[in-house]
Amino acid sequence: MSVEAYTNPDFGWHEKLIFLLVTFLGLAFCVMIIAGATKLSVTLSKKEEKEKRLSFYEKTHNRVQRFYEMIIAGTSVMSFSCSYVIINHIYDLVQARGTDSETLLSLVAIWESSRDFVLLLLICLSCVLNTILDKLIIPLKKASKEEKASVRMLAMFYVIIILIWLNNIGDSSEYSPVMIYYLGLMVGRFVYFDASFKDFLNALKNLFHNLYLLILGLALSGALCGYGFGKEYFLERNYYIVGAFYAHLFLLIGVFVLHHSHILHLFVRNPEPKKTKKKKRSKHRDDPQDDDAEEYPEDLSEEYPYDLPEIPEAPETIHPFDD
Secondary structure (H helix, E strand, O other): OOHHHHOOOOOOHHHHHHHHHHHHHHHHHHHHHHHHHHHHHHHHOOOOHHHHHHHHHHHHHHHHHHHHHHHHHHHHHHHHHHHHHHHHHHHHHHHHHOOOOHHHHHHHHHHHHOHHHHHHHHHHHHHHHHHHHHHHHOOOOOOOHHHHHHHHHHHHHHHHHHHHHHHHOOOOOOOHHHHHHHHHHHHHHHOOOOOOHHHHHHHHHHHHHOHHHHHHHHHHHHHHHHHHHHOOOOOHHHOHHHHHHHHHHHHHHHHHHHHHHOOHHHHOOOOOOOOOOOOOOOOOOOOHHHHHHHHOOOOHHHHOOOOOOOOOOOOOOOOOOOO
């Protein structure tokens, strides 16, 4: 097996540019929906006009970056699913046809004896990929750590829905082990050893607040997958999940360009002006008047708060030739 077995030779650079343009349009449409919904909620709130503008700026950038985090986390989790499908496919082909390659035989032996550990390793690698994308490549600073954690948890549910849909449309691959792992991680996120009922309700509350991001992400990725398979950019023989992973890679490129180009700042600007720092006076100034003004202040009472002693007046002198 080779990489070309999972790609489409007809999906050239011209078709990739078209698909990337469609991806940009889809992302821009989702960002407009988020900004419009935020504008409506802020307008209906009982705040002053200045507070409304500031609230619209902060909430829009925060929600858009959470939507970006949904795409990043979804792509990272999708990479684990796609890796599992490809490895399992290679394993089935080797078992059915046989091979003389020692590398493939050793990989098949590892997969047969340590499949669960390999799956666990792939999950850890997907978490590392998510951290690298989130911290280094696409740093999202408007969203807090708690918000990112909630969105990442929601991304697992996002991928589970995609896998359930792939099973329903008759994809020949088996996704049950992957879904069991994801469900186990989600249950562990909700219910852990020292968790209280209040923590459980708080996790559900955060999940509900980000539910609209899940709907937007599923609608956008579903539209792109439908467009890609309809134009035959993605092939059904490569499994539908491989095409879905390609669509998420293009989404990741679109998020990278939109985030680093700061296009959103052109439409949603900060209403508060930036505070300019006061320039420090240099020790060597060219203007001697400034030096005199600083060395001899006009108001000596501020420089010398204590009372100065009074100087007695000189006695009047008498000349001998005066009458």
